[in-house]
Amino acid sequence: NAGVMQNPRHLVRRRGQEARLRCSPMKGHSHVYWYRQLPEEGLKFMVYLQKENIIDESGMPKERFSAEFPKEGPSILRIQQVVRGDSAAYFCASSQGSGANVLTFGAGSRLTVL
Amino acid sequence: TQLLEQSPQFLSIQEGENLTVYCNSSSVFSSLQWYRQEPGEGPVLLVTVVTGGEVKKLKRLTFQFGDARKDSSLHITAAQPGDTGLYLCAGALRTSYDKVIFGPGTSLSVIP
Numbered sequence: 001n002a003g004v005m006q007n008p009r010h011l012v013r014r015r016g017q018e019a020r021l022r023c024s025p026m027k028g029h030s031h032v033y034w035y036r037q038l039p040e041e042g043l044k045f046m047v048y049l050q051k052e053n054i055i056d057e058s059g060m061p062k063e064r065f066s067a068e069f070p071k072e073g074p075s076i077l078r079i080q081q082v083v084r085g086d087s088a089a090y091f092c093a094s095s096q097g098s099g100a101n102v103l104t105f106g107a108g109s110r111l112t113v114l
Numbered sequence: 115t116q117l118l119e120q121s122p123q124f125l126s127i128q129e130g131e132n133l134t135v136y137c138n139s140s141s142v143f144s145s146l147q148w149y150r151q152e153p154g155e156g157p158v159l160l161v162t163v164v165t166g167g168e169v170k171k172l173k174r175l176t177f178q179f180g181d182a183r184k185d186s187s188l189h190i191t192a193a194q195p196g197d198t199g200l201y202l203c204a205g206a207l208r209t210s211y212d213k214v215i216f217g218p219g220t221s222l223s224v225i226p
Contacts, residue, residue, distance in 0.1 A: 004156075033214070042118075042202055042216040043157070055211065091156050103147075103214060105156035 004029075004094050004106035005074075012112045019079040019086070021109040025094030032075040033093045033103065034067060043091060049075060082113045117141055118205055118217035126223040130192050135220045137186045137203035144208040146179055146186045151200040151219075193224045 005024040013019050025032050030051050035043035045059040049069040060067065064082075069075040079086055089110045093103045119138045127133055137146070145164045149157035161170050163179035163186065170177045174197075176189040186203055201220045206212040 035216070040219075040221070042120075042218040043204075045213065045215055048211070048213070056209075056213065093156075103159065105149075105158070107154070107156050 004092055004104050006090075006092050006106035006109050008109060009107065010110050010112070012114060013082050014114050015083055016081050019082050019111055019113075021077040021079075021090050021092075021111070022074040023077070023092030023094075023106060024074040025092075026104055029094035029096050029104070031095045031097065032069050033095075034075075034077050035091045035093065037089045037091060037108070046077070046090075079111070082111070084113045087111055087113045117207075117215055118203060120201075120203055120217040120220050122220060123218065124221050124223075126225065127193055129194060129224055129226050133190050133193055133222070135188045135190075135201055135203075135222075137188075137205075137217055139184050139205060141205065141207065142183050143205035144183075144212060145206045146183070147204045147206070147214070148177055148186070148188055149202040149204060151202060157202055190222075193222075195224045195226050198222055198224050 004026055007022050011019055032049045034046040036046055037043045047060050047067045048056040052071050064080045066078045089108045091105055091108045093105045095102050117139055121136045145162055147162045148160045150160055151157040161177045163177055166181045166183045168179045174191045178187050203217045204214050206214050
Protein backbone atom coordinates (compact mmCIF):
# COMPACT_ATOMS: atom_id res chain seq x y z
CA ASN A 1 0.00 0.00 0.00
CA ALA A 2 2.35 2.70 -1.28
CA GLY A 3 2.00 6.24 -0.01
CA VAL A 4 2.24 9.39 -2.08
CA MET A 5 5.08 8.97 -4.57
CA GLN A 6 6.97 11.95 -5.90
CA ASN A 7 9.69 11.98 -8.50
CA PRO A 8 12.27 13.01 -9.11
CA ARG A 9 13.43 13.48 -5.53
CA HIS A 10 16.12 15.85 -6.69
CA LEU A 11 16.23 17.86 -9.88
CA VAL A 12 18.89 20.28 -11.09
CA ARG A 13 18.10 22.68 -13.88
CA ARG A 14 19.86 25.63 -15.47
CA ARG A 15 18.10 28.97 -15.78
CA GLY A 16 15.68 28.94 -18.70
CA GLN A 17 15.09 25.18 -18.70
CA GLU A 18 11.87 23.41 -17.84
CA ALA A 19 11.18 21.40 -14.70
CA ARG A 20 8.53 18.68 -14.48
CA LEU A 21 7.63 17.25 -11.11
CA ARG A 22 5.40 14.21 -10.83
CA CYS A 23 3.10 13.04 -8.06
CA SER A 24 1.24 9.76 -7.81
CA PRO A 25 -1.39 9.96 -5.06
CA MET A 26 -2.17 7.21 -2.62
CA LYS A 27 -4.31 4.43 -3.99
CA GLY A 28 -7.94 5.44 -3.85
CA HIS A 29 -7.17 9.16 -3.50
CA SER A 30 -8.49 11.45 -6.19
CA HIS A 31 -7.57 14.84 -4.68
CA VAL A 32 -4.06 16.28 -5.09
CA TYR A 33 -2.51 19.38 -3.54
CA TRP A 34 0.86 20.98 -4.34
CA TYR A 35 2.82 23.04 -1.83
CA ARG A 36 6.16 24.81 -2.02
CA GLN A 37 8.64 25.09 0.84
CA LEU A 38 11.67 27.33 1.10
CA PRO A 39 14.44 26.51 3.63
CA GLU A 40 13.42 27.13 7.24
CA GLU A 41 9.89 28.05 6.19
CA GLY A 42 6.46 26.46 6.23
CA LEU A 43 4.58 25.16 3.23
CA LYS A 44 2.92 27.58 0.85
CA PHE A 45 -0.22 26.36 -0.93
CA MET A 46 0.03 26.37 -4.70
CA VAL A 47 -2.80 24.40 -6.31
CA TYR A 48 -5.56 21.88 -5.61
CA LEU A 49 -6.66 19.46 -8.31
CA GLN A 50 -9.11 16.65 -8.76
CA LYS A 51 -8.99 14.27 -11.69
CA GLU A 52 -9.00 16.40 -14.88
CA ASN A 53 -9.99 19.54 -12.96
CA ILE A 54 -8.13 22.43 -11.34
CA ILE A 55 -10.20 23.40 -8.33
CA ASP A 56 -8.06 26.14 -6.76
CA GLU A 57 -4.90 27.59 -8.30
CA SER A 58 -4.83 30.76 -6.21
CA GLY A 59 -1.30 30.01 -4.97
CA MET A 60 0.24 29.47 -8.38
CA PRO A 61 2.37 32.22 -9.92
CA LYS A 62 0.58 33.69 -12.90
CA GLU A 63 3.36 32.90 -15.35
CA ARG A 64 5.56 29.88 -16.05
CA PHE A 65 3.80 27.54 -13.61
CA SER A 66 1.10 25.04 -14.55
CA ALA A 67 -0.37 21.90 -13.06
CA GLU A 68 -2.49 19.03 -14.29
CA PHE A 69 -4.00 15.81 -12.99
CA PRO A 70 -5.05 13.74 -15.97
CA LYS A 71 -7.56 10.93 -15.93
CA GLU A 72 -4.72 8.46 -16.19
CA GLY A 73 -1.26 8.92 -14.72
CA PRO A 74 0.30 11.16 -12.12
CA SER A 75 -0.26 14.81 -11.39
CA ILE A 76 2.36 17.03 -13.00
CA LEU A 77 3.67 20.39 -11.78
CA ARG A 78 5.43 22.11 -14.65
CA ILE A 79 7.72 25.10 -14.34
CA GLN A 80 8.84 26.69 -17.58
CA GLN A 81 11.92 28.88 -18.00
CA VAL A 82 13.08 28.30 -14.45
CA VAL A 83 14.82 31.06 -12.50
CA ARG A 84 16.98 30.79 -9.37
CA GLY A 85 14.04 31.89 -7.22
CA ASP A 86 12.21 28.69 -8.18
CA SER A 87 14.72 26.65 -6.17
CA ALA A 88 12.69 25.03 -3.40
CA ALA A 89 11.19 21.79 -2.18
CA TYR A 90 7.86 21.01 -3.82
CA PHE A 91 5.52 18.75 -1.89
CA CYS A 92 2.48 16.93 -3.09
CA ALA A 93 -0.30 15.70 -0.81
CA SER A 94 -3.33 13.61 -1.58
CA SER A 95 -6.65 12.93 0.10
CA GLN A 96 -9.65 10.72 -0.46
CA GLY A 97 -12.07 13.61 -0.22
CA SER A 98 -11.90 17.37 0.03
CA GLY A 99 -11.83 17.34 3.82
CA ALA A 100 -8.65 18.36 5.57
CA ASN A 101 -8.40 15.53 8.01
CA VAL A 102 -6.51 13.05 5.90
CA LEU A 103 -3.84 14.86 3.89
CA THR A 104 -0.94 12.51 3.20
CA PHE A 105 2.29 14.04 1.95
CA GLY A 106 4.97 12.69 -0.32
CA ALA A 107 8.69 13.06 0.42
CA GLY A 108 9.00 16.04 -1.90
CA SER A 109 10.96 17.01 -4.98
CA ARG A 110 13.89 19.32 -4.43
CA LEU A 111 14.54 21.64 -7.34
CA THR A 112 17.85 23.45 -7.65
CA VAL A 113 18.25 26.05 -10.36
CA LEU A 114 21.83 26.88 -11.25
CA THR B 115 0.19 38.02 4.66
CA GLN B 116 0.90 35.22 7.12
CA LEU B 117 -2.46 33.88 8.26
CA LEU B 118 -0.92 31.49 10.78
CA GLU B 119 1.84 32.52 13.18
CA GLN B 120 3.95 30.13 15.21
CA SER B 121 6.16 30.80 18.20
CA PRO B 122 8.89 30.31 18.98
CA GLN B 123 10.49 29.97 15.57
CA PHE B 124 13.49 28.12 16.97
CA LEU B 125 13.80 26.19 20.23
CA SER B 126 16.80 24.37 21.63
CA ILE B 127 16.34 22.52 24.90
CA GLN B 128 17.96 19.81 27.00
CA GLU B 129 16.62 16.29 27.08
CA GLY B 130 13.99 15.91 29.78
CA GLU B 131 12.71 19.49 29.68
CA ASN B 132 9.13 20.46 28.85
CA LEU B 133 8.17 22.86 26.07
CA THR B 134 5.15 24.50 24.49
CA VAL B 135 4.76 25.65 20.91
CA TYR B 136 2.03 28.12 19.98
CA CYS B 137 0.04 28.59 16.80
CA ASN B 138 -2.08 31.74 16.42
CA SER B 139 -4.32 33.31 13.84
CA SER B 140 -7.05 35.90 13.45
CA SER B 141 -8.93 33.42 11.24
CA VAL B 142 -11.36 30.77 12.37
CA PHE B 143 -10.55 27.24 11.23
CA SER B 144 -12.85 24.30 10.76
CA SER B 145 -10.02 22.09 12.01
CA LEU B 146 -6.38 22.43 12.92
CA GLN B 147 -3.61 19.96 12.36
CA TRP B 148 -0.10 19.50 13.66
CA TYR B 149 2.60 17.94 11.52
CA ARG B 150 6.20 16.97 12.18
CA GLN B 151 8.75 17.17 9.42
CA GLU B 152 12.26 15.76 9.40
CA PRO B 153 15.03 16.99 7.06
CA GLY B 154 14.60 15.72 3.53
CA GLU B 155 11.14 14.32 4.18
CA GLY B 156 7.54 15.39 3.86
CA PRO B 157 5.36 16.46 6.80
CA VAL B 158 3.76 13.66 8.79
CA LEU B 159 0.41 14.26 10.43
CA LEU B 160 0.47 14.04 14.24
CA VAL B 161 -3.06 15.06 15.14
CA THR B 162 -6.20 16.82 13.97
CA VAL B 163 -8.35 18.85 16.37
CA VAL B 164 -11.83 19.87 15.34
CA THR B 165 -13.85 21.13 18.30
CA GLY B 166 -13.11 24.41 20.11
CA GLY B 167 -11.46 23.64 23.45
CA GLU B 168 -10.57 20.12 22.38
CA VAL B 169 -7.54 18.50 24.00
CA LYS B 170 -5.82 15.47 22.51
CA LYS B 171 -2.93 13.50 23.92
CA LEU B 172 -0.44 11.44 21.97
CA LYS B 173 2.00 9.85 24.45
CA ARG B 174 4.10 12.79 25.72
CA LEU B 175 2.47 15.29 23.34
CA THR B 176 -0.62 17.28 24.30
CA PHE B 177 -2.51 19.31 21.71
CA GLN B 178 -5.14 21.92 22.48
CA PHE B 179 -7.48 23.79 20.15
CA GLY B 180 -8.57 27.22 21.35
CA ASP B 181 -12.20 27.82 22.27
CA ALA B 182 -12.65 30.21 19.34
CA ARG B 183 -10.90 27.79 16.93
CA LYS B 184 -8.28 30.44 16.08
CA ASP B 185 -5.28 29.12 17.96
CA SER B 186 -3.64 25.96 19.19
CA SER B 187 -0.78 24.77 21.34
CA LEU B 188 1.48 21.74 21.39
CA HIS B 189 3.04 20.75 24.70
CA ILE B 190 5.79 18.16 24.91
CA THR B 191 6.63 16.63 28.27
CA ALA B 192 10.13 15.32 29.01
CA ALA B 193 11.48 15.98 25.53
CA GLN B 194 13.73 13.40 23.95
CA PRO B 195 16.29 13.72 21.13
CA GLY B 196 13.90 11.82 18.89
CA ASP B 197 11.47 14.74 19.17
CA THR B 198 13.87 16.92 17.18
CA GLY B 199 12.29 18.24 14.02
CA LEU B 200 10.17 20.95 12.43
CA TYR B 201 6.68 21.22 13.91
CA LEU B 202 4.10 22.74 11.61
CA CYS B 203 0.60 23.78 12.47
CA ALA B 204 -1.92 23.88 9.66
CA GLY B 205 -5.45 25.24 9.64
CA ALA B 206 -8.32 24.24 7.41
CA LEU B 207 -10.15 27.29 6.07
CA ARG B 208 -13.72 26.58 5.18
CA THR B 209 -14.07 27.76 1.59
CA SER B 210 -15.68 25.69 -1.13
CA TYR B 211 -13.45 22.98 0.28
CA ASP B 212 -11.20 22.61 3.34
CA LYS B 213 -8.19 24.63 2.19
CA VAL B 214 -5.21 23.78 4.39
CA ILE B 215 -2.70 26.56 5.07
CA PHE B 216 0.48 26.18 7.06
CA GLY B 217 2.28 28.19 9.67
CA PRO B 218 6.02 28.92 9.28
CA GLY B 219 7.00 26.13 11.65
CA THR B 220 8.91 25.74 14.90
CA SER B 221 12.31 24.11 14.62
CA LEU B 222 12.94 22.05 17.75
CA SER B 223 16.32 20.69 18.75
CA VAL B 224 16.56 18.42 21.80
CA ILE B 225 20.09 18.06 23.06
CA PRO B 226 21.03 14.77 24.77
